[in-house]
Amino acid sequence: MKQLIIILLLGCGLCAGAQQLNTNAPQYALNTNAPANAMASADGQITASVTQPEEGDVSKTFSRAFAIDQSDKISVSNQFGSITIKTWDKREVKAEVSIRAFSSSDAKKLLDQVVIEAGKAGDLVTFKTRIDEENSRWGNFIRNGRKSRQEVKVDYVIYMPATNALTVSQQYGNVTMGDFDAALSAKVQYGNLIVGKLSSSNNYLSVQYGKMNVAEATKATIKHQYGAGVVLGTIGTLNLNAQYTKVDITSITGEAVIEQQYGQGLTIGSVGSLNLDAQYIKVKIGSVKRNGAIVNQQYGSLDITSVGSIKVDAQYTGVNIGQLNGDASFNMQYNNLIIGTVGEGVKRLTADCEYVSMSFNFAERYNANVDVQTSYASFRFGAGVSAKLTGDDEDRSSREKNYVGKIGSGGTNVVRIKAEYGSVTFK
Numbered sequence: 001m002k003q004l005i006i007i008l009l010l011g012c013g014l015c016a017g018a019q020q021l022n023t024n025a026p027q028y029a030l031n032t033n034a035p036a037n038a039m040a041s042a043d044g045q046i047t048a049s050v051t052q053p054e055e056g057d058v059s060k061t062f063s064r065a066f067a068i069d070q071s072d073k074i075s076v077s078n079q080f081g082s083i084t085i086k087t088w089d090k091r092e093v094k095a096e097v098s099i100r101a102f103s104s105s106d107a108k109k110l111l112d113q114v115v116i117e118a119g120k121a122g123d124l125v126t127f128k129t130r131i132d133e134e135n136s137r138w139g140n141f142i143r144n145g146r147k148s149r150q151e152v153k154v155d156y157v158i159y160m161p162a163t164n165a166l167t168v169s170q171q172y173g174n175v176t177m178g179d180f181d182a183a184l185s186a187k188v189q190y191g192n193l194i195v196g197k198l199s200s201s202n203n204y205l206s207v208q209y210g211k212m213n214v215a216e217a218t219k220a221t222i223k224h225q226y227g228a229g230v231v232l233g234t235i236g237t238l239n240l241n242a243q244y245t246k247v248d249i250t251s252i253t254g255e256a257v258i259e260q261q262y263g264q265g266l267t268i269g270s271v272g273s274l275n276l277d278a279q280y281i282k283v284k285i286g287s288v289k290r291n292g293a294i295v296n297q298q299y300g301s302l303d304i305t306s307v308g309s310i311k312v313d314a315q316y317t318g319v320n321i322g323q324l325n326g327d328a329s330f331n332m333q334y335n336n337l338i339i340g341t342v343g344e345g346v347k348r349l350t351a352d353c354e355y356v357s358m359s360f361n362f363a364e365r366y367n368a369n370v371d372v373q374t375s376y377a378s379f380r381f382g383a384g385v386s387a388k389l390t391g392d393d394e395d396r397s398s399r400e401k402n403y404v405g406k407i408g409s410g411g412t413n414v415v416r417i418k419a420e421y422g423s424v425t426f427k
Helices: 002-021 106-111
Strands: 027-029 047-049 056-067 073-087 092-103 114-121 122-130 141-142 145-158 166-176 183-191 192-198 203-243 246-261 265-288 291-307 310-324 328-342 348-362 366-377 378-382 384-391 401-405 414-427
Touching: 056 106, 056 114, 092 106, 092 114, 092 122, 106 145, 114 145, 122 145, 183 192, 183 401, 366 378, 366 384, 378 384, 378 401
Parallel strands: 073 122, 073 145, 073 166, 166 183, 166 192, 183 203, 192 203, 203 246, 246 265, 265 291, 291 310, 310 328, 328 348, 348 414, 366 414, 378 414
Antiparallel strands: 027 047, 047 056, 056 092, 092 145, 114 122, 141 145, 366 401, 384 401
């Protein structure tokens, strides 16, 4: 009997000891399969605390730093997570990465498939996420009638000087950064790109299926497809290609070359010089500061508050210009053309239009010679405009008519209009 009691007491003691040993979460040194130089120093050691705050949720962390000089370049490539860029004054780049895995079956196995590769070769420092995708099906889904989940989330925080060139690529997640001075190439797919002031003249930004927000840029080349749109603050020089999205720009102080198809429209507060190719969108521009604007547009509308000289080729587009201050040429088919005020600085105004209703309101002191040719179109004019038909009586009864005259006292300025179908009105 005494032997039995002793055995029971020993068994209870062993169980209690085992429970005490399991109260602290184990620490692991993780095999990342990264290149040898990625694990060379103590500050680059990869460690993880495997925790399970909820069923099927485990995590690990990665940290690595490299000394750099001003000519070195940084490259960061990630998927399923986010990248945050923070600048500092140290001559060093450091990556801190948090990795979490969610799986209804084996989260630890999924976590082990995530590898962070880090290294420096020559003047290039790289950080890259690699996922050994044994099962390419990600997200929440139903399998065999049961809910299933398989996801990873890899979040980078990069500390680096603002004066080193940066290339960043993110799939399925956001990229966020503040002001930056060096060359920047940023590509985001299925996520948002949020950027502060870009002082370099070498910036390439690309977003697919997301939103872009840039506070300010000296010069930028931007490509955006689908998603929640592009919001730009003050841009010096802009080259923009946008598709199936909305574009909203506060101001462009220099030259803008913009190509946009479909989407919820283009809005620009002011622009220095403009070269626009637009399709199936509404365009609204406050002012074009410099002469030589070029617009090619098919379908939609073009609304400009004020502009200097401009050339417009448009089909199925309503064109409305509030104040015209320079020479203008319009070649249009279908819809309407309205110019609120033709200013005194306009020396030559021409329009060749088919199936377009045209209306021109000339400034009070504007003077010009007038030549209007119509074919199956009407011509009306008010006070301050004098015009008469040319040709004999037989010509006057035809569908094709030619009016000549003047606005005000005439002079060296020329207004020449050709209309087939539609109408012409001078006010």
